Each structure stands twice: as C-alpha cells, then as structure tokens.
Amino acid sequence: MNKNTSNVHEKTEKSDFLTMDRRTFLKTAGLLGASVFLGTYKTELVSALALSETKILWLHGAECTGCTESLLNGGDPDVLVALQALNAKLAYHETLLAGQGIFVDGKPANTSELNSEILVDELIAEGNYILVVEGAIPNGPEGSGRFFMVGNRTFKELFAKAAGNATAILAVGTCAAYGGINSASSAIAELTDYRGVAFTKNNSYGGMLQELGINKPVINIPGCPSHPDWMLLTLSAVVLGKIRIPGDLPSVLDSYGRPKAYFDEDVHDECPRHDYYEDEEFDTEIGGHKCLFKLGCKGKHANADCSIRKWNGGTSMCIQAGSPCIACVEPGFPDSARPFYMQGGGSSDGGESDGGESDGEKSDRRRGDDGDSSDVDSYDDGSRRDSYYRRGDD
Numbered sequence: 001m002n003k004n005t006s007n008v009h010e011k012t013e014k015s016d017f018l019t020m021d022r023r024t025f026l027k028t029a030g031l032l033g034a035s036v037f038l039g040t041y042k043t044e045l046v047s048a049l050a051l052s053e054t055k056i057l058w059l060h061g062a063e064c065t066g067c068t069e070s071l072l073n074g075g076d077p078d079v080l081v082a083l084q085a086l087n088a089k090l091a092y093h094e095t096l097l098a099g100q101g102i103f104v105d106g107k108p109a110n111t112s113e114l115n116s117e118i119l120v121d122e123l124i125a126e127g128n129y130i131l132v133v134e135g136a137i138p139n140g141p142e143g144s145g146r147f148f149m150v151g152n153r154t155f156k157e158l159f160a161k162a163a164g165n166a167t168a169i170l171a172v173g174t175c176a177a178y179g180g181i182n183s184a185s186s187a188i189a190e191l192t193d194y195r196g197v198a199f200t201k202n203n204s205y206g207g208m209l210q211e212l213g214i215n216k217p218v219i220n221i222p223g224c225p226s227h228p229d230w231m232l233l234t235l236s237a238v239v240l241g242k243i244r245i246p247g248d249l250p251s252v253l254d255s256y257g258r259p260k261a262y263f264d265e266d267v268h269d270e271c272p273r274h275d276y277y278e279d280e281e282f283d284t285e286i287g288g289h290k291c292l293f294k295l296g297c298k299g300k301h302a303n304a305d306c307s308i309r310k311w312n313g314g315t316s317m318c319i320q321a322g323s324p325c326i327a328c329v330e331p332g333f334p335d336s337a338r339p340f341y342m343q344g345g346g347s348s349d350g351g352e353s354d355g356g357e358s359d360g361e362k363s364d365r366r367r368g369d370d371g372d373s374s375d376v377d378s379y380d381d382g383s384r385r386d387s388y389y390r391r392g393d394d
C-alpha cells in the first residue's frame, strides 16, 4: 500500500461509506485499491445487497482478452472474492464459461446449460443486468458488421440486443472505449470501420451505440489493458448505486467518459522519475534509471493514476519497470502515442502534436461538470439525445 492510500485508508477505516455523499465515496474509492476497499467494507456490501443479486453480462468483441487477463491477475482480491463481496453474479463471460457447444455427443444442444447462444439470449430477455463490453465492434464491411461473426450473427447484432436491454453499460479497455488498436490508422481501417461502444477515438458521436441509434450512457474504463482496480471499483460503485446512472455521470466522468476518480492525474505529475525530468536528466538508452522523455515517454499526455496506484498489487508500473509510458488510456491510442519509444507525438485525440498541451487545454479536457455542456444534443438527422459527456470532438 503506498503512502497516499495508507493515509486515506486510516482516515476512512471507521467511516460508514454507505452514508457518504457521492463525492466523498468516489474520492475514497478512487484512492483505495480494490482489495482495501472491498475488504474494509465487505460486511456492509453484503448486507446492503443481501436482497438483490446483480447480474453481469460480459461480452468480448475484437480484442486480445487482455482486460480479462488483467482482472484475473488482479489477485487481491481475486475476481471471485470481489464478486462475492458485491453479491454479483457473472452470468455470462465467454472466457470464463464452462465448456459449451452446439453439439454434445453428436446431438444438438438446445438448452442454456449447454448452448451459450441460448444462454446469452435468455439473459438478455430477462434484463436487469450490467453489460460489460471488452473489445471494439466492427461496423464493416459497409455497415454490415460481418467482419466479426459470433455463431450465426454478427457481433454488432449481439451487442445491439444486449445494449438495448442493459441497465448500465461499462466499456472496459481502450478497444471498447475508443476502438483502440483496432481503430489505428491503416490501409484497411475505413473498410473494417471498428467502433468503440460510445466513442470512436475522441468522437463521442462516432461510437457503435450512435450508429445503432441507441441512446444509453456508457462508463469508459480504458487502458491497454485496464487496471483491475479501475474495473472492480467502478463496477462496485455502479452495483451499489453510488454512481447513479445517468444523473451523476456528467459530474463523475470526464469529457471522454472516464471516471475522474482514476483518470484525473497525469502519469507524469507523480512519476517516480519526475525529479530527473525537472533536472533535465534523461536516459538515452533503455535500461537506465533517469527520465524516459527522450525515449518517447508520453506520460505528460496520459491521464491515469498509474504513478500513484501502481500495478501488480501496488508494486510497480510501466515507467518504474523501465518502459516509457505509451498513454494507453487516451482516446487516440495508439495513433496519438506514435512513434512509440521516440521523442515526439503525444496527444489525447489521435491528432498530430509536438508534445505540447497547455494547462488550460488539460483542465478543459478533464472538466466534465461545467463549461458549456448541454443536457441535450442533436443527431445529424435532427433527433435529440441526452448528452452524458462534454463533447470531445469540438
């Protein structure tokens, strides 16, 4: 546990978090690791949720399963302990489901116990679930979504059905949040047309939900992969109703739909090598111990609490392990971080940048609860929709 976390833990140890106001809760949850948070409040969590079981439906789009790996590697608590503490049921998760098949012993399997297509359709029909999406959603070719088939239907169709009946939607990992590596500039990017759930890159009107005409708020938990604490703590806050959807979202999320509790810090500001940056002492080869800026570190453009929270149970993080930050949590990733490991590049939105971003631009980007945001925006066809984020594309 780092010093910041330790202090917060001591201060909040005796607090009844169920009576905390929303802002205090989010600040507390944001600073505590998932392990400390769930361990401290386990009794209250279980009693608060004793009468309700929350279902989680987790879909895998185009991705490497890295976010699920990250969640499983979280370890403390492991995902089973966390779900138990939350009284939540992982009702559908393709990586973790028991073996299923269309045919069993040569005969068609027509029950939800044996056939995952039937299972997911039954769960969607029942409703009352939190939808977690990991991975991007291809719209190509030509809007058909047929570049990604799951059984007899496109992933686009499955996502539309699941999103339409969900009580809340979380997009975990940069692929689901913004398209990620799938949406990187390439000769075939236009043809494949990969979308994030609510955003594509920094465009809050370019996600798959907008393409489908579904008006639902989404919480983005980016990262390549996402941190287990970011996923578990956000899920906890949603399950507990500590983030009320949609009412709290404009104040809780930044302009790119990320919880400000975890994505408000710059990696650079609290970087363990920051003193070397101030003293202009830079490494020019991988393997040193000084600032990695000249080796392409994009920590100045990465909004995430990695430097404070750390990874692997709070032991280390990319820069500490000697790797320049590639700003994997930003909407423009990976284009915005190119070239990797070379000085230059670095922006949030995928556009060109010389690495400079004024403090004013930073605070404008982070602001999610003021400024000129309106509650209602318009689609291109003139219809109206609620706006849950400040626009990121204007």
Ligand code: SF4
Pocket: 267, 268, 269, 271, 272, 273, 274, 275, 277, 290, 291, 292, 293, 297, 298, 299, 300, 319, 325
């Ligand atoms: S290593 Fe990267 S994040 Fe750390 S001080 Fe240098 S430029 Fe900033």
Ligand code: SF4
Pocket: 223, 224, 267, 299, 302, 304, 306, 317, 318, 319, 324, 325, 326, 327, 328, 329
């Ligand atoms: S330090 Fe940078 S590259 Fe590493 S996880 Fe954090 S934002 Fe991503």
